[in-house]
Amino acid sequence: MIALGLEGSANKLGVGLIRHSPGAPAEILSNIRHTYISPPGEGFLPKDTAKHHRAWVVTLVKRALKESGTKIADIDCICYTKGPGMGAPLQSVAVAARCLSLMWNKPVVGVNHCIGHIEMGREITGADNPVVLYVSGGNTQVIAYAEQRYRIFGEALDVAVGNCLDRFARTLQISNDPAPGYNIEQMAKQGKVLLDLPYAVKGMDCSFSGILATMEQLASQLLTRKPKPLVDSDGNEVTKEDLCFTLQETVFSMLVEITERAMAHVGSSQVLIVGGVGCNERLQEMMGLMARDRGGSVYATDERFCIDNGIMIAHAGLLAYGTGYTTPFEETTCTQRFRTDQVHVNWRA
Numbered sequence: 001m002i003a004l005g006l007e008g009s010a011n012k013l014g015v016g017l018i019r020h021s022p023g024a025p026a027e028i029l030s031n032i033r034h035t036y037i038s039p040p041g042e043g044f045l046p047k048d049t050a051k052h053h054r055a056w057v058v059t060l061v062k063r064a065l066k067e068s069g070t071k072i073a074d075i076d077c078i079c080y081t082k083g084p085g086m087g088a089p090l091q092s093v094a095v096a097a098r099c100l101s102l103m104w105n106k107p108v109v110g111v112n113h114c115i116g117h118i119e120m121g122r123e124i125t126g127a128d129n130p131v132v133l134y135v136s137g138g139n140t141q142v143i144a145y146a147e148q149r150y151r152i153f154g155e156a157l158d159v160a161v162g163n164c165l166d167r168f169a170r171t172l173q174i175s176n177d178p179a180p181g182y183n184i185e186q187m188a189k190q191g192k193v194l195l196d197l198p199y200a201v202k203g204m205d206c207s208f209s210g211i212l213a214t215m216e217q218l219a220s221q222l223l224t225r226k227p228k229p230l231v232d233s234d235g236n237e238v239t240k241e242d243l244c245f246t247l248q249e250t251v252f253s254m255l256v257e258i259t260e261r262a263m264a265h266v267g268s269s270q271v272l273i274v275g276g277v278g279c280n281e282r283l284q285e286m287m288g289l290m291a292r293d294r295g296g297s298v299y300a301t302d303e304r305f306c307i308d309n310g311i312m313i314a315h316a317g318l319l320a321y322g323t324g325y326t327t328p329f330e331e332t333t334c335t336q337r338f339r340t341d342q343v344h345v346n347w348r349a
Contacts (some may be wrong), residue, residue: 001076001321002029004064004100005314006091008053009085009113010137011036011044015060016074016311017068022343026123031062031304031311039172043166050088052164057096060068064310072104077326078265079317084138091314098332100291109317110327113308114340117274118150119249119319120312129270131262133255133287134340136275136308137162139253141340142204142262148345153262154204161251162277164208168247171219172240179307184244185280191245192230199250206254206263213245252283256290269296279306319347
């Protein structure tokens with residue numbers, strides 16, 4: 001079976017084609033992505049992002065078909081991101097999926113964005129039954145599988161970790177090209193000073209709003225030098241790189257802590273990191289140190305599959321389609337708050 005996947009829950013528009021064959025690994029036929037990049041110091045507005053998706057979706061679908069050599073007649077279903085995500089971009093992709101369904105006379109499968117990340121991560125890395133740390137611009141969750149549901153053991157109580165990084169990047173006027181989180185990661189490698197920040201872990205949950213407020217205050221002081229230049233406790237002047245280093249070390253320590261607690265609770269020795277922030281090499285390194293101390297291992301993918309992409313939607317959609325599931329056409333809508341644990345994962349035992 002072959003599926004076409006459309007992803008557009010945020011500023012990345014992805015189109016992917018995947019083939020599932022009995023007894024064989026999934027075959028990626030094409031995986032194309034185009035990103036809406038806003039100017040430095042600005043976030044991406046829903047209306048502008050939706051306009052970008054509408055302008056590019058036809059081009060990307062054509063490119064995916066041509067690149068893969070796939071004919072329309074070969075496609076079994078059209079899969080699209082139903083949620084969670086930003087409303088206007090989600091609607092643009094849903095409209096595109098409905099149009100293709102009507103033109104090509106193909107069934108539609110609405111996919112949970114988070115489930116797409118998890119199933120693609122499992123497929124690429126070969127992780128069997130891991131604790132999943134899902135970290136992105138809109139979501140921060142610690143997840144484990146039980147009884148045909150992905151259960152959420154802990155999550156961010158306010159802003160997601162990716163959103164925290166993005167908003168800090170805007171305060172420091174860090175470029176959004178190719179991504180603010182990536183640029184923070186590169187700057188953090190040059191940082192040496194570790195400042196004290198609020199550390200808000202509450203059981204299995206965490207909070208980033210206090211950290212973000214503190215970092216924005218420090219960044220403002222650094223940029224304006226008011227009321228005085230920003231220095232550490234030893235009197236050394238603090239740089240932008242030091243702030244990036246401090247932010248990463250603090251928020252990633254929190255994520256490692258709640259992930260380790262989940263591993264102990266469910267008795268797992270595997271951690272799978274998914275979502276756009278999962279590309280961060282420092283996060284992978286810190287998680288690896290923790291996992292090795294527990295005799296476990298960490299699984300992660302590169303930017304082709306960590307960052308939002310169409311192939312993960314095609315893969316998760318085809319797993320559901322293989323069980324006989326399709327989304328009735330009148331229900332091919334969007335749900336901005338589509339919880340991970342709302343999905344019946346009946347393709348797993």
